[in-house]
Amino acid sequence: MTESVHMKKGLTHLALCFLLSNWPHAALAATDPLPSWNDTAPKKAIIAFVEKVTKEGSPDFVPPAERIATFDNDGTLWAEQPAYFQILFALDRVKALASEHPEWKTKSPFNKLLSTPKEERVPVTEHELMEIIVVAHSGMTTEEFEKTVRDWIATAKHPKTGKLYTEMVYQPMLELLAFLRANSFKTFIVSGGGIEFMRPWVEKVYGIPPEQVVGSSGKLKFEMRDGKPILLKLPEVDFIDDKEGKPVGIQTHIGRRPIAAFGNSDGDLQMLQWTMAGSGARFALLVHHDDAEREWAYDRESQFGKLDKAWDEARAKDWTVVSMKSDWKKVFPFE
């Protein structure tokens, strides 16, 4: 490294470090770290929690290494209607590959996907969805699948809004992720969605690197092909990171109990229970989809993102519940 390049790098780091060092103060006093949140109870609860766990010498202080925050993806960081976006991906993929698989027309769960119009609810479970994806892509390498996801996510449009799926992320949650990271939290995704479906784009969209993504997965096999090592996708589901699976996924991938967890549905209940059962300061939040105008309104009866048991438990245990309608100034970045 030449001296001038080195100096430049040093100064940039210094400037950045100076900003970061002053962030808690600046964020809470001078600049609003959560500008898309209304000044209602959830925003106050988030800021109070972050203040107390980062305040050195306080009884609630948590060392930076233990500031683990986990986020569900579908319905918590991005939208999930008219179906999990991964179902729409699977539908496009199954259609693209259907000519090579005439048996899919009559074989469950493929036939359910193929016979349902895009705007309608597809009656598949998380497990069936993963089964469709792993079977449809078996024989592909992990690199080939990654390219398939990248190509789709860069071009596919949402059936209602016509936006890219990566534009349908929640602006308040992007701000929350950044706020937590600025306060030395390590942010993880813990989603029922496929781990290999999320990794290609979440770093750019959420600032969450691939190694901080926990999700459902298919089995992989290492082998040499023409002297080159590859990882082959097998037609077998390995793990479903949903409901009771979420604490298991957290333990397997993170090995440390989160101190804060964010979800929106019954699929997140066990993650929130697991998070809240640890000692010391804890935080659990549910996003309630009650804004039919700017987004969608659904809860107890929804096929995707059903919020029923988790809602009751949140009320009983005084967890933070966000009303998208009342607590968010803005839902999507494009508004």
Added chain:
Amino acid sequence: MTESVHMKKGLTHLALCFLLSNWPHAALAATDPLPSWNDTAPKKAIIAFVEKVTKEGSPDFVPPAERIATFDNDGTLWAEQPAYFQILFALDRVKALASEHPEWKTKSPFNKLLSTPKEERVPVTEHELMEIIVVAHSGMTTEEFEKTVRDWIATAKHPKTGKLYTEMVYQPMLELLAFLRANSFKTFIVSGGGIEFMRPWVEKVYGIPPEQVVGSSGKLKFEMRDGKPILLKLPEVDFIDDKEGKPVGIQTHIGRRPIAAFGNSDGDLQMLQWTMAGSGARFALLVHHDDAEREWAYDRESQFGKLDKAWDEARAKDWTVVSMKSDWKKVFPFE
């Protein structure tokens, strides 16, 4: 946060940031980052690699987020003779629990472990070892198992040296881990050992947090016990992170191909192949145990840490091979 606490924290951060910003320069010119390494080829190769991937504007530059380095544990970060230390843990545990399990005396692989003196080679495979551990601890919660490991690692002594196992780590490798992290590498363990066996102590010993540990594992089950959520250990092996399993473990947990990998045996060959097959600058290193005086001398014929195929491939492909005898000034911190 009060203003004085805030100022103090800000200043400490600033001082630290200043040091880190200047580290590449300081480390390579003024202070030796690898003082326990002799000035032989491996040390030069490590420093040359780190210099080129961190030099902005260079064709070999790698952005910090992609600076993933993976380390085997047994035989690479700590010793592995007369047997993997986890086998000695399993032996102590099986003996402690044997009175409740009279069937183990005649049942494989338990009988092999129980009938072998501690100083002799125990003829169990990685899979049998994990099987013993998961079966012996099934019904325990993850928290109970963590406590068992913490208690053992804090007190158990190595049969030959009488040292704590965590003292039998390689000083040159500790320096290498710190040097890589100071240059914005993210360091991971990728070991055939049990993930839950390593996590309780690796953060303190190696500076590697639990979420950056990849290892073999047993199945877990979430359930509520007396209204409290627990993760129960099931008597079933879930994943063996050895040989062909290592690239699979890397993909599952990290989701990004390492640019540098460090091992010592045939169990690491596929991890090194996978690492070296990516594009751009790459680094692979094998530790060769050839120092019978300060440590142990073994390679092609060893039961633990057999170095045969990987040795040949390293020679053929010009990977870096470290002679513990010639390239390390010091082996253990206690010397």
